Amino acid sequence: MKVNKVLNEMIDYIEENLEENIDYKILSKIMCVNENTMQKLFSFLCDCSIADYIRKRRLTKAGADLLNREIYSNGSCSKISI
Numbered sequence: 096m097k098v099n100k101v102l103n104e105m106i107d108y109i110e111e112n113l114e115e116n117i118d119y120k121i122l123s124k125i126m127c128v129n130e131n132t133m134q135k136l137f138s139f140l141c142d143c144s145i146a147d148y149i150r151k152r153r154l155t156k157a158g159a160d161l162l163n164r165e166i167y168s169n170g171s172c173s174k175i176s177i
Contacts, residue, residue, distance in 0.1 A: 101126050102140060109145075113153055119145070 104125050109117055122145065123133040137145050 098140065102137075105137070109149060109152065113149070113156055117145075117149055 105122050108121060108125060112118075119130050119133070122137075123130045126133045126136065128136065134145055137148075141148060143151075
């Protein structure tokens with residue numbers, strides 16, 4: 096098992112499902128280990144937990160969406176927070 100390939104497949108799954116619930120069972124199947132081992136390996140390899148990685152990616156995507164839509168400059172940023 097090539098670690099980089101498996102890790103890239105996991106990240107691809109996460110990226111494709113950022114706006115949905117991320118199923119840890121699917122991630123563990125990609126890595127061919129149980130969920131607990133998968134979380135430990137991911138944390139070891141990426142230096143952050145899967146939950147932290149997902150949270151950071153969702154925040155980054157939300158920030159990029161704000162900039163791309165120029166919502167902030169139009170003064171309508173508060174509409175998103177509601």
